[in-house]
Amino acid sequence: MFGGLVAVNQIDFLVEPSRIVSIIGPNGAGKTTLFNVFTGLYAPDSGSVTFKGRSLVGLRPDEITAAGVCRTFQNIRxxxxxxxxxxxxxxxxxxxxxxxxxxxxxxxxxxxxxxxxxxxxxxxxxxxxxxxxxxxxxxxxxxxxxxxxxxxxxxxAAPSLLLLDEPTAGMTRGEAGALMALLRRLIAEFDITVLLIEHNMRVVMEISDGVIVLDHGEKIAEGPPAEVRQHPRVIEAYLGRRSHA
Incomplete structure (x- = not known):
């Protein structure tokens, strides 16, 4: 919570090992905030974050990295x-x-x-x-x-879980395709799990084993890409169909 604003609220999901799961949603949906909670940059007011049976809440970012969770950021650092x-x-x-x-x-x-x-x-x-x-x-x-x-x-850092925040932002179609191939290779060769924030829907649909959709800090849909794509609340969140009905 930031000054009375709830950034993420009652979000609950499980990521299976050796899979690529994408987190999508409109700008301001809470995606990067969620990553910041996972990696110890923000402390949740309530709830838990568990990785391999170990709670990550209260750990420093470097301790979370040592536990096997690493990330990249929206802006290159x-x-x-x-x-x-x-x-x-x-x-x-x-x-x-x-x-x-x-x-x-x-x-x-x-x-x-x-x-x-x-x-x-x-x-x-x-x-x-x-x-x-x-x-x-x-x-x-x-x-x-x-x-x-x-x-x-x-x-x-030899992670088991890799968090990528908009890795294809600013890339050409060819560069994005090459990055998708790289991520598949990482899954196969390093046996890691990838949690991905991405706005490029072509990338999301082609590479994801599962998709989680956030809107206004809440999870509104979760499932296989093709299923999520047709979900009424997802269509509403992206296109505002209800407001135009």
Whole structure:
């Protein structure tokens, strides 16, 4: 609740593992707010958020990341002056388990860990199609590549659940299609679950195993894409049919 405004209200749903579920709804429906609750940026006034049997409510964002939940944002949030591979390395911070002494001494354990992280970062850039651009500064990358780099950075934390906030925003049709192919590959190769906020209905209908529709902070529909598409309340929310009846 923000100053008396209820941003999300009594939203209840379950996401099955290794699936892509899209959250859609008009602007202001509460989609990004929901992601912010999931990732610890906002604390819910009531209710629960459970991941793999563990409550996420009250955990810090970094603790939620360490638990296996990672996200990207509507607006690209890369470290613009760092290279692509350095951005991925930043995302891998939760995997560093060295003691402070090992880091300070920079002994063999430190060198082995560092080599392993750099190697894995390169592998993740390969997955998203950016291996040849590993040493390019992030701000110089094309827009579509920056979106892919954000996903690679999120994968650096080895998540089980990946939250993507409008990943195809600003992309061409071809770029959006390539991103859909990448998400399918991630499901197959990494055995992760994807929760997706998306306004591109072509993307939603083609890639989603399930769709959840929000309007004014409440869930108004949930189900397979084809079913949700025909739901009267969804049509009303997007087209305002009732007001024109």
């Amino acid at each position: 890369l470290f613009s002056n760092m290279t692509a591979i350095e951005n991925v390395l930043v995302g891998m911070h939760t995997r560093v388990t060295l003691a402070a002494w090992d880091v300070l001494a920079r002994g063999s354990r430190f060198r082995l860990a560092e080599e392993s992280l750099w190697r894995r970062a390169g592998e993740l850039l390969t997955v998203v199609g950016l291996r040849t651009k590993a040493n390019e500064v992030a701000r110089h990358l094309p827009y579509g590549d920056q979106r892919r780099l954000e996903i690679a950075r999120a994968l650096g």
